[in-house]
Amino acid sequence: MSAADFLFAPEVQKLLMVAYAAPDQPFSPSDLAQRSKLPPDDVARTLEHLVGSGILKRHKPKAEEAETVSIDRAFIFHDELRSIALKSFAAAEPVRAMLRGKFKDSVVRAFILGEDKDGTLELLVVHGQSMPDEAAMTAACQKLSKSIHRHLKMHVISNARFNGLAPRDALLPKPSALEIIKLGDTKAPLPVEKIGLLQSAKKKLATLSRSSA
Structure with missing residues (x-):
């Protein structure tokens, strides 16, 4: 799988959508599974890739708490990836x-x-x-x-x-x-522009001029 294919895989997009929505918040695998609606096995497998590539970082658990991960702002392409996420799936x-x-x-x-x-x-x-x-x-x-x-x-x-x-x-x-x-992306009609009195008079005068010619 290429880097581009990996980044835009559905599982990656769903996890990054959650992570980039709260870039400073740590998430446990169960939190990510619940929010992304992905099976725990898919979450665990995808997290390995995301942590291994440096996009996410792990946090050591406290006492009996579960291990968590969050966005790694030190990732060399953090700003670019965040921009891509904002402009697309996130x-x-x-x-x-x-x-x-x-x-x-x-x-x-x-x-x-x-x-x-x-x-x-x-x-x-x-x-x-x-x-x-x-x-x-x-x-x-x-x-x-x-x-x-x-x-x-x-x-x-x-x-x-x-x-x-x-x-x-x-x-x-x-x-x-x-x-x-953008204009034209939907079928919503634009409002009919009101023609001012002066514009209306000029339009009528131009029409009369053409008729008498």
């Missing part, structure tokens, strides 16, 4: 799937704005002609939060508001933000 893919599955008729764009030191993801959702049901969005976020073991901070704004964000607005996606849903 955050982006689950959020994208939730929005495209439940809110495909209203969401036109979505971004992961960033992540704080506690692992909370800040999300920006831009809706089109119709606004997502607030109760349904809250329930979906709570369910997803439990699934990926991360807190979610969601901002929902209209497409018009998004297009009018000022450079210093905190919601304006920075270059480091990750766009997980």
Whole structure:
């Protein structure tokens, strides 16, 4: 198995999803099995590879407690792997799937704005002609939060508001933000733009000019 195949094996992704959700928290094999919903044998076998490669580190147990593991921040590719995890199986893919599955008729764009030191993801959702049901969005976020073991901070704004964000607005996606849903990824219609009086008059004048020519 190549390094790439190993890193993106389903068992590895499920364990790293749990570990990167709380990078400073030690987990016992039973904790990981419960949270990842993997058989204990698969967890034990995958942990050997993750510890052996330096991605996770072991902690000696105290008294009769079970041995635990956690993310090893000293791993040479820690930052890169954490970035990959955030942009794929640990955050982006689950959020994208939730929005495209439940809110495909209203969401036109979505971004992961960033992540704080506690692992909370800040999300920006831009809706089109119709606004997502607030109760349904809250329930979906709570369910997803439990699934990926991360807190979610969601901002929902209209497409018009998004297009009018000022450079210093905190919601304006920075270059480091990750766009997980782009225009055209869903079937959500954009709102019909209102034409101003001056634009309308110019349009009528242009039409009359063409007719008289």
